[in-house]
Amino acid sequence: KAGVTQTPRYLIKTRGQQVTLSCSPISGHRSVSWYQQTPGQGLQFLFEYFSETQRNKGNFPGRFSGRQFSNSRSEMNVSTLELGDSALYLCASSLRVQGDTEAFFGQGTRLTVV
Amino acid sequence: AQSVAQPEDQVNVAEGNPLTVKCTYSVSGNPYLFWYVQYPNRGLQFLLKYITGDNLVKGSYGFEAEFNKSQTSFHLKKPSALVSDSALYFCAVRDPMFSGGYNKLIFGAGTRLAVHP
Numbered sequence: 001k002a003g004v005t006q007t008p009r010y011l012i013k014t015r016g017q018q019v020t021l022s023c024s025p026i027s028g029h030r031s032v033s034w035y036q037q038t039p040g041q042g043l044q045f046l047f048e049y050f051s052e053t054q055r056n057k058g059n060f061p062g063r064f065s066g067r068q069f070s071n072s073r074s075e076m077n078v079s080t081l082e083l084g085d086s087a088l089y090l091c092a093s094s095l096r097v098q099g100d101t102e103a104f105f106g107q108g109t110r111l112t113v114v
Numbered sequence: 115a116q117s118v119a120q121p122e123d124q125v126n127v128a129e130g131n132p133l134t135v136k137c138t139y140s141v142s143g144n145p146y147l148f149w150y151v152q153y154p155n156r157g158l159q160f161l162l163k164y165i166t167g168d169n170l171v172k173g174s175y176g177f178e179a180e181f182n183k184s185q186t187s188f189h190l191k192k193p194s195a196l197v198s199d200s201a202l203y204f205c206a207v208r209d210p211m212f213s214g215g216y217n218k219l220i221f222g223a224g225t226r227l228a229v230h231p
Contacts, residue, residue, distance in 0.1 A: 031217050043221035056218055090157055099146050099208040099216040100165045105157035
């Protein structure tokens with residue numbers, strides 16, 4: 001069974017640009033969550049989607065947005081990039097929305113903003 | 115507020131010795147607790163979880179963790195460490211009482227485990 005797939009693995013963008021990251025969950029998983037990992041702030045929750053609906057959003061500015069498609073694939077978008085957006089962005093999928101199921105993570109997208 | 119604390123930035127242990135990585139949590143209700151491991155330039159790999167029941171849970175690669183409700187702790191343990199266990203370990207919690215979203219994980223800051231030959 002294929003794991004969570006994130007594309008691209010690496011990105012270099014310039015300040016002010018926008019970027020779209022993609023995540024394909026494990027087959028059959030309908031819940032997708034996104035996290036930002038930085039050395040200073042650690043792992044922080046961005047948002048969660050289930051059945052194409054955003055269920056929860058972390059404490060990030062409106063420049064960070066996401067969506068989920070009918071096949072459960074998800075994208076996140078960051079507009080007007082800032083240097084501080086440089087991070088590893090991790091996507092996780094879960095089988096159910098009940099919190100007792102473990103999340104499976106992709107390898108992440110390393111975003112560098114210059 | 116929900117939170118997770120991993121009091122040690124780094125744990126050093128000799129190969130073959132037992133290891134413990136500490137984690138304490140704060141939630142309003144009964145927690146769901148998880149341990150993940152991260153190798154360089156990789157995502158997080160699930161090790162084990164505590165949902166309910168037996169306080170000692172066993173997971174992947176010989177790891178286990180003990181849930182202690184009175185001490186609000188969920189320490190990760192392994193009887194005999196391997197050099198290949200060297201990685202970054204994260205403890206995480208979900209609070210079932212949190213109504214905003216069921217799958218949001220709150221992570222600790224991480225503990226770097228270094229196993230020396």
